[in-house]
Amino acid sequence: MKIWKKLGLVALSTMMVLGMAACGSKSSSSDSKKHTITFMYRGGEDEKKAYGQAIKQFEKTHKNVNVKIIVTSADNYATKLQAAISGNKVPDVFYIEQNNLLAYVNNGVLKDISKEVKKSNIDLDNVWSYGVNSYRTNGKTVGKGPLYGLPKDVGPMSLGYNKTMFEKNNIPLPDKDKPYTWDQFIEVSKKLTKDTNGDGKIDQYATGFNVNWSLQAFVWSNGGDWTNKNKTKVTINTPQFAEALQYFADFQNKYHITPSAKESQSLDTYQRWMKGELAFFPVGPWDLSTYNKLKFDYDLMPWPAGKTGKSATYVGSLGIGVSNKTKYSQDAVELAEYLSTNKKAQKTLVDAGVQIPNLKNMAQTWADDKSLKPANREEFLQIVNDYGRAMPAATTYNSEWYDVFMTDIQPVLDGKVTAKEYVKKEQPKMQTKLDAANQQLKATAQK
Template identity: 25%
Template structure:
């Protein structure tokens, strides 16, 4: 029903208004989700700078704290959506297919320098040869490792292959108090699909097929997932956050419950603030099946097709994703710039902690799972944890997850 309603409003023939010449400033509504207070403060400053440079435009910024996408979809149906809003790459395929977003191609000129964006990120917001969003920032996944734990184990460099990671994990798994309990595991595993998809791809598997149905239970896809299950069950050198009484991969690494974990750029400020004594480093995700792989997560600014102030909305989007605005937004390091020139100017390619994140974006797998990601993601997560805990064989678990996901997808089409 949501899809039908969105399609109905998207098919209306709306004219493109020109920039206002009135003396009263045009108000543009921008919506995003809740985030770190420091991030909110920085965004408000960037928006203030935009208003200073564009005195004819005022930005009304709204934080949607709960059920963000449900709120956005409801407002799109009710013709009350904001002019500009955040759109996660995971949710983009569905909204782009509903004809409710304004294509940005006609607004982009050579001065905007579209080739400056990382191609992988731009492609996440392309549909039917149109660009519907401009990515504001991103993060890949990289390997975080505890330098002190490595030194104690006699390890001098991070693992470069998954076989090395498994070997290192054995050396790093220790019972510090000799009481029969593991005090430090070699590796912290996060079983969610968002952290496992690149392993499925490493052996030629895929998340969804060309028709948008779940396809992760193929023999090729199972090979990558089996690596995770075997390490957890047989080697016993990895732990989940619940095994060690923590709430996230970053926390179990920060508390030294695990010596290695694969996390995103968001972990850096958290670790530095919460665990200032922790001596850690990062490296690219170890290769699997002789192939480089990681995930990339990104969010774009998109324009509501029903906006009554499209010219002004574009001015806002182009500033926030332009070189000046993006530099201000990403200068503190909590987010990575999607423009290559900004990353170079800020020195992130030489940053010993962040350079691995930038290196991974060229070969990263975008975090997308078709038009109905929730059906795929939720069923995978539930069944994969069951397999990880040994409650059922991996193949059986994944076939069940795939079948149930596709049943739901068929019901939604």
């Protein structure tokens, strides 16, 4: 029961912070002109700074609005936001994680901002449709219906390669439009995996993929998927899926192109990549500010393609939503619009190297700019526009069913269980959880 004391404390302290913010808004609104809205968001250091700056610019154009910022670390965000919601102190504007959209909408937390956005003449066609559609919902499925938020960003997960390493080993650089086949990928990887200093220990590897963030690309490009389209059936129990998972596990167990068999934490392979000891590594837009400072040259390429012959990967997104209970809905919506679609704000954020532009035309200019690194930034845009997909659990009521898959997967990666056995054993477990999530969705959608 002490847990409740702890959770209660978290909730209450959050409320206190928010309460103070609310008090602030009351006192300043007494002069009827200037008032305060709260904005809750999360992010790493660079991101916090960049958004802080963009908000200052917003305040300059909205003289009567004072934006109170509540910023948390990425890990704490969901907990703190939910505590605020339970305590009835919802911030006026806040980030929405994709997989929480349905729950927030069906429980009346988020405001339908369709009308406001329409009125403000924002050219939504110039914003990534994946980004906008991620925040449309009719309460049952995501993708169509009223608008409940605007994209804070879209996050295409591309594949990077160490260009310097390729050149040193006289291997032709990967084509930026024609993906490797799986066999080609292994072939190149084997050439790049070697002992560079002659001490008998391999110190340069090809891959070091974290299963959580990389398996999707292989499964999808092989024609497999976690669920059917309607998100009602778990479909991991297919030959294509099993083959892709086996291929992924074989990187370390059969082909030995990934460091240490027991290795799976991304921290270490991340460090190897940064030290220039890995040939391939996933790259998201938020990585650019860090990776551009690395000592070696790198570029982006399409993910290796399986049976479908087409590259695949996921594209994430965070949204900016407005509270259903906000007192200053006009200003709140304007802040969301400003951060999502204002040119000046976008420039600030893109220059900080934390995201790609939300505006299509701006993104094209950014991708064409020869002075920026990495050269093939176009790949990001292609992913968003073309072949990127949402994470499997991004549009289900909760992600419990999907988490089960990742929780139990270690034996497959260690080569103790074959992929075929695994998908057969996991499917019913995941199906039960998915059914429960859909049940929950149904119950809230009816209200």
